[in-house]
Amino acid sequence: MSHDICIIGGGAVGSTLAYFLYRAGVTDIPVYFGHEETVRAVLLEKGVRVYDKVENRDYIVPIIPRHYSSPIDKCRFILNTVKAYSVPETLRLMEKIMDVGGVIVMLQNGIGSLELAEERFGARVAGGVVYFGAERVSPVYTVYHGGRTVIAGCRHGLCMELTELNRVFKLGGLEFRIVSNIDYYRWLKLALNAVVNPLTAISRSRNSIVLSRPGLELASLILAEFIEVAGKHGFRFELNRLLEYVVNNVRSTGDNYSSMAQDVLNKSPTEIDFINGFIAKELGGGSSINKIITLMIHLIEESNKSKNSVQ
Numbered sequence: 372m373s374h375d376i377c378i379i380g381g382g383a384v385g386s387t388l389a390y391f392l393y394r395a396g397v398t399d400i401p402v403y404f405g406h407e408e409t410v411r412a413v414l415l416e417k418g419v420r421v422y423d424k425v426e427n428r429d430y431i432v433p434i435i436p437r438h439y440s441s442p443i444d445k446c447r448f449i450l451n452t453v454k455a456y457s458v459p460e461t462l463r464l465m466e467k468i469m470d471v472g473g474v475i476v477m478l479q480n481g482i483g484s485l486e487l488a489e490e491r492f493g494a495r496v497a498g499g500v501v502y503f504g505a506e507r508v509s510p511v512y513t514v515y516h517g518g519r520t521v522i523a524g525c526r527h528g529l530c531m532e533l534t535e536l537n538r539v540f541k542l543g544g545l546e547f548r549i550v551s552n553i554d555y556y557r558w559l560k561l562a563l564n565a566v567v568n569p570l571t572a573i574s575r576s577r578n579s580i581v582l583s584r585p586g587l588e589l590a591s592l593i594l595a596e597f598i599e600v601a602g603k604h605g606f607r608f609e610l611n612r613l614l615e616y617v618v619n620n621v622r623s624t625g626d627n628y629s630s631m632a633q634d635v636l637n638k639s640p641t642e643i644d645f646i647n648g649f650i651a652k653e654l655g656g657g658s659s660i661n662k663i664i665t666l667m668i669h670l671i672e673e674s675n676k677s678k679n680s681v682q
C-alpha cells in the first residue's frame with residue numbers, strides 16, 4: 372500500500388506527530404509498533420489517544436497500526452521516532468517500506484542515530500530535532516505537554532521534499548522548520564538534553580526541576596563541558612546564552628517528564644550513551660561531570676534490572 376507519511380515508533384513523539392497530522396486532515400498514517408499487544412490495543416481503541424494539555428482536550432487519533440516485523444507499506448516519508456537504542460532494529464524495516472525517492476527523517480535525541488541511518492541510506496536521510504514535550508502514559512495514551520516546533524534538514528544536500536512536510540504540519544498547527552545547517556541545531560538540542568534528561572531521570576522529576584538552584588548549578592557544569600566538545604566540532608556556544616536557552620525550553624515543557632525520566636520510571640534502558648555519554652567520550656576520558664552522570668544513569672538502569680530496586 373502506498374502512503375505519503377509513515378511513522379516508525381508509536382510512542383510519545385510518534386503519537387504526537389500523528390496527532391498534528393490528524394489535525395491537518397491526514398487520517399491514514401501507518402504507525403509501526405514494537406509490540407503485537409500494542410497493535411491489538413490500538414485496533415481496539417480505533418486509534419491512539421492523545422490528550423492535548425494546551426487545549427485541555429482528548430483526541431482519538433485514527434492510525435493504521437502495524438507491527439515492525441510486517442513491513443507492508445511503501446512510504447514517501449518515514450518519520451522514525453523510536454528511541455536511539457532501538458534504531459538498529461528499524462533499519463531493515465525502513466529499507467522495506469521506503470518508496471523510490473522516499474525520505475527518512477530521524478528524530479532521535481543525542482548523536483548517533485542520524486549517522487547510523489546515513490551509513491545505510493545516504494542522502495535519502497534527514498535529521499530532525501523535536502521541541503515539544505510528550506509523555507507516554509500507556510502504550511496507547513500520550514499526553515502532549517506543549518512546544519510546537521520540529522527543526523529538520525539534510526546534511527548532504529537540500530532535501531527539497533521536506534517542504535511538503537512543512538506544509539502539512541503547518542496545517543495541523545506544528546511548525547516543521549527546514550534548515551540548511553541541521554548539525555548546529557542537533558548540537559543545540561544536545562545541550563538541552565544533556566541537562567534536562569539526566570537531571571530529571573536521576574531525581575525522577577518533571578522538567579521544571581532543572582530550574583531549582585542545584586539544577587541550575589549542575590546545568591552550568593554540564594554545559595561548560597558541552598561547550599568544550601562542541602568547540603572541537605566547530606560549533607561555538609556561550610555559557611550564559613546556553614543557560615538562558617535551557618531555562619526557556621524547560622519553562623515551555625516544565626510539566627513533562629523528559630524522555631529519559633520516563634525510561635527510568637518505566638524501568639527501560641535510556642539514551643544516556645547518545646547524550647552525556649557521547650560528550651564524555653568526546654572529552655577524551657577522565658572524570659568529567661558528563662562521565663559521572665552517565666555512570667549514575669547506568670547504575671539506575673542496573674538497579675531497575677535487579678531485585679535490589681525499591682518499588
Ligand SMILES: NC(=O)C1=CN([C@@H]2O[C@H](COP(=O)(O)OP(=O)(O)OC[C@H]3O[C@@H](n4cnc5c(N)ncnc54)[C@H](O)[C@@H]3O)[C@@H](O)[C@H]2O)C=CC1
Nearest residue numbers: 380381382383384404405439453457460479480501504505
Ligand atoms: N518524549 C518527549 O517529550 C521527547 C522525546 N524526544 C526523542 O524522541 C525519540 C522518541 O522518544 P519517545 O517518543 O519519548 O519514546 P517512546 O519510548 O515513548 O516511544 C518509542 C516507541 O518506539 C517503539 N519501538 C521500539 N522498537 C521498535 C521497533 N523495532 N519498531 C517499531 N517501533 C519500535 C516502542 O514500542 C515505543 O512505542 C527519543 O530519541 C527521544 O529522546 C525528543 C523530544 C521530546
Ligand SMILES: CC(C)(CO)C(=O)C(=O)O
Nearest residue numbers: 503504567624627629630
Ligand atoms: C525537549 C525535551 C527536554 C522535552 O522533555 C526532550 O527532548 C526530551 O524529553 O527528551
